[in-house]
Amino acid sequence: MTVKYSHLFSEGKIGNLRLRNRIVMPPMGTNFANADGSVSQTLIDYYTERARGGVGLIIVEIVCVDSPVGKAITNQLCLDDDKYIGGFADLAESVHLEGAKIFVQLHHAGRQTTPDITGGIQPVCPSATHEGFLNVTPRELSNEEIEDLVQKFVSAAVRAKMAGIDGVELHGAHGYLIGQFMSPHINKRTDKWGGSTERRMRFPLEIIRGIREKLGPNFPICFRFNADDFVEDGIDIEEAKKIARILEDAGVDVLNVSVGIYEAMPTLLEPFHFEEGWRVYTAEAIKKVVNIPVITVGVIRDPVLADSIIAEGKADFVAIGRGLIADPEWPKKAYEGRDEEIRKCISCNTCIGLKVFSGQRMRCSVNPRVGYEWKYPYLPCACEKKKVVVIGGGPAGAYAAITAASRGHEVVLFEKENKIGGQLNISCLPPGKEKISWFTEWLEGELKRQNVTLRLGECATPEKISALRPDIVILATGAEPIVPNIPGIERAYLSWDVLKGKVNVPSGEEVVVIGGGLVGCETAHYLLDKGCKVTIVEMLDDIALDMEPIGRFDLLNTFVSKGVKMLTKSLVTAITPEAIQIVDAYKRVREVPAKHVVLAVGQKPAGCDLAKALCDMGIPVITVGDARAVGKIVDAVLFGFDAGVKV
Numbered sequence: 001m002t003v004k005y006s007h008l009f010s011e012g013k014i015g016n017l018r019l020r021n022r023i024v025m026p027p028m029g030t031n032f033a034n035a036d037g038s039v040s041q042t043l044i045d046y047y048t049e050r051a052r053g054g055v056g057l058i059i060v061e062i063v064c065v066d067s068p069v070g071k072a073i074t075n076q077l078c079l080d081d082d083k084y085i086g087g088f089a090d091l092a093e094s095v096h097l098e099g100a101k102i103f104v105q106l107h108h109a110g111r112q113t114t115p116d117i118t119g120g121i122q123p124v125c126p127s128a129t130h131e132g133f134l135n136v137t138p139r140e141l142s143n144e145e146i147e148d149l150v151q152k153f154v155s156a157a158v159r160a161k162m163a164g165i166d167g168v169e170l171h172g173a174h175g176y177l178i179g180q181f182m183s184p185h186i187n188k189r190t191d192k193w194g195g196s197t198e199r200r201m202r203f204p205l206e207i208i209r210g211i212r213e214k215l216g217p218n219f220p221i222c223f224r225f226n227a228d229d230f231v232e233d234g235i236d237i238e239e240a241k242k243i244a245r246i247l248e249d250a251g252v253d254v255l256n257v258s259v260g261i262y263e264a265m266p267t268l269l270e271p272f273h274f275e276e277g278w279r280v281y282t283a284e285a286i287k288k289v290v291n292i293p294v295i296t297v298g299v300i301r302d303p304v305l306a307d308s309i310i311a312e313g314k315a316d317f318v319a320i321g322r323g324l325i326a327d328p329e330w331p332k333k334a335y336e337g338r339d340e341e342i343r344k345c346i347s348c349n350t351c352i353g354l355k356v357f358s359g360q361r362m363r364c365s366v367n368p369r370v371g372y373e374w375k376y377p378y379l380p381c382a383c384e385k386k387k388v389v390v391i392g393g394g395p396a397g398a399y400a401a402i403t404a405a406s407r408g409h410e411v412v413l414f415e416k417e418n419k420i421g422g423q424l425n426i427s428c429l430p431p432g433k434e435k436i437s438w439f440t441e442w443l444e445g446e447l448k449r450q451n452v453t454l455r456l457g458e459c460a461t462p463e464k465i466s467a468l469r470p471d472i473v474i475l476a477t478g479a480e481p482i483v484p485n486i487p488g489i490e491r492a493y494l495s496w497d498v499l500k501g502k503v504n505v506p507s508g509e510e511v512v513v514i515g516g517g518l519v520g521c522e523t524a525h526y527l528l529d530k531g532c533k534v535t536i537v538e539m540l541d542d543i544a545l546d547m548e549p550i551g552r553f554d555l556l557n558t559f560v561s562k563g564v565k566m567l568t569k570s571l572v573t574a575i576t577p578e579a580i581q582i583v584d585a586y587k588r589v590r591e592v593p594a595k596h597v598v599l600a601v602g603q604k605p606a607g608c609d610l611a612k613a614l615c616d617m618g619i620p621v622i623t624v625g626d627a628r629a630v631g632k633i634v635d636a637v638l639f640g641f642d643a644g645v646k647v
């Protein structure tokens with residue numbers, strides 16, 4: 001077989017370690033560890049599946065060297081005690097059996113954590129500089145504490161080696177403890193641990209020296225660091241080049257080049273709008289000044305791009321992070337030239353913002369098996385072939401249909417529109433959200449590949465359904481916008497219609513968006529981009545509270561910089577010909593001028609009557625997605641998949 005991406009699938013080398021290709025899974029926290037920090041079966045199955053999918057090297061997520069004060073997430077792996085070695089040995093063996101190599105990322109959060117995570121302990125830092133994203137003021141570390149921490153990193157590396165792990169990555173990026181020492185933005189010390197670049201590098205260099213002393217010259221050490229902190233006075237690309245040379249001289253085997261600290265969060269965990277490969281230039285700049293291999297990362301979703309990065313010598317390895325959460329078979333499919341079958345990550349950040357950073361286990365919007373690899377190791381073939389009718393071709397219905405068909409059932413899917421996707425076709429319309437349509441395209445392709453009979457442009461009725469004599473119906477009719485009963489409501493446009501371009505709000509005109517949730521804010525963003533003067537009115541304390549926090553941080557910065565008015569704790573009581581009437585936070589009745597009014601006060605489940613009619617006919621019905629409870633893509637896909645497994 002000719003390999004389409006010959007550069008990507010050429011052998012790689014880190015120190016003396018040989019890797020089967022140039023694809024690296026970068027560290028990504030999951031919250032899958034046990035509560036005591038030990039390796040769980042969920043975690044082993046999750047990583048083993050990625051190894052089976054063909055990745056060359058897995059760098060396991062942040063592993064704490066000093067728990068609890070050094071933890072950044074609730075259920076974080078630990079290696080600060082010998083009791084953890086056994087679990088890591090099981091993990092290493094399982095990954096090795098699938099042909100991949102495995103490193104662990106040694107980590108201390110420093111100031112980028114909260115007392116909720118550290119068990120009430122005040123976070124520590126080289127200097128007591130305030131952290132703006134989490135709003136934390138840390139305590140300054142003493143000289144003795146710093147020396148003790150150096151030993152903790154070294155001891156954790158020794159334990160990793162004892163467990164059969166192939167190498168360690170030191171987490172010097174993203175503004176965690178090692179990076180805090182390195183960054184002039186955070187490290188204000190005047191003793192031997194602060195000052196010039198060389199002095200700020202003392203902490204990581206002591207750790208590297210300690211590891212080399214204990215484990216010798218052949219144990220691979222990877223160093224992850226920022227080529228740009230993207231904050232004032234932080235590390236920039238010129239400083240990063242100096243750092244890279246210092247690390248090479250210190251005997252580091254490979255550099256994993258990243259960017260951003262929490263205060264510049266959208267650069268390190270890019271929301272929807274960041275372009276593919278936007279930060280490859282940083283790795284390319286670092287590669288030019290060193291002779292050791294360099295890893296690049298950040299929104300690399302497409303094998304063509306990944307292969308070209310290697311071919312053009314911009315980096316030696318490409319790290320595919322969220323891409324491998326979304327599709328563990330990304331490498332295998334690329335290797336076999338099945339590019340269109342890759343279920344690409346859409347950069348929604350549900351996995352991190354709504355799940356891991358919110359103390360929950362990782363889940364993925366487009367891959368329902370994430371964290372459930374143990375539960376669904378394979379899809380059981382249907383014992384008895386059934387006729388399954390699915391109503392609704394949004395993500396819930398489409399995923400249910402794909403899953404049921406792949407198990408051998410005969411599946412018919414009704415979608416009243418002429419296109420699959422449901423609300424995905426609206427959610428991809430606000431500025432920067434085009435990547436959502438990648439998922440719609442994948443669903444369309446997969447429905448074809450699984451031979452699902454599509455009845456597009458056909459509204460399902462009880463009569464049509466019963467005529468097909470289905471064994472079971474999966475009802476995935478989604479949601480519809482809520483229209484509140486307030487005087488003057490006839491003058492308001494629905495946000496869905498504005499986004500679809502069914503109504504035109506001329507640019508330059510004043511618009512009030514009623515409802516400041518995700519849909520209202522994204523409609524406001526769309527109107528802002530069109531040049532409208534936008535006011536958002538929201539009855540809750542704040543806006544966009546249902547939005548993924550990193551995307552929200554990004555959007556609110558845009559709103560502030562572009563002068564969007566945000567009226568919170570304000571209830572709309574009427575819409576008049578030129579204004580809206582509100583009761584504001586101080587219980588005052590006020591008028592807000594509004595040439596145009598857009599309504600986005602939430603959605604409610606649709607299709608309840610249809611479900612009832614089918615049940616009355618004695619047809620078994622499973623209701624999934626927004627039709628069951630209005631949620632997000634992640635909920636629709638998980639429940640759709642689960643229904644497809646159960647029928």
Ligand SMILES: Cc1cc2nc3c(=O)[nH]c(=O)nc-3n(C[C@H](O)[C@H](O)[C@H](O)COP(=O)(O)OP(=O)(O)OC[C@H]3O[C@@H](n4cnc5c(N)ncnc54)[C@H](O)[C@@H]3O)c2cc1C
Pocket residue numbers: 348365391392393394395396397414415416417421422423424426427428458459460461476477478479496499518519522606607610624625626627630631632633634636
């Ligand atoms: C503007 C906007 C932005 C959004 N942004 C995000 C986001 O960033 N992240 C996120 O996670 N979620 C987002 N969402 C929400 C997400 O799109 C929905 O939660 C998800 O699409 C629900 O999937 P579903 O399959 O349950 O329903 P839907 O997507 O609503 O699909 C239901 C389908 O059923 C069809 N249907 C209904 N009745 C019948 C019938 N009788 N016969 C045939 N077909 C029928 C409809 O035409 C529709 O295609 C957004 C939603 C909107 C409106």
Ligand SMILES: Cc1cc2nc3c(=O)[nH]c(=O)nc-3n(C[C@H](O)[C@H](O)[C@H](O)COP(=O)(O)O)c2cc1C
Pocket residue numbers: 026027028029030061062105171173174224258268269270297298299300319320321322323351352356362
């Ligand atoms: C859920 C999640 C958890 C992450 N956890 C870590 C981590 O533990 N250590 C780290 O260095 N980077 C972490 N990252 C950043 C990734 O390693 C990677 O740099 C980033 O996601 C950009 O690459 P991508 O677009 O390929 O996902 C995390 C990212 C995600 C999405």
Ligand code: SF4
Pocket residue numbers: 322323325326344345346347348349350351352363364365366367
């Ligand atoms: S949850 Fe969203 S961002 Fe995270 S891997 Fe899945 S698709 Fe990508």
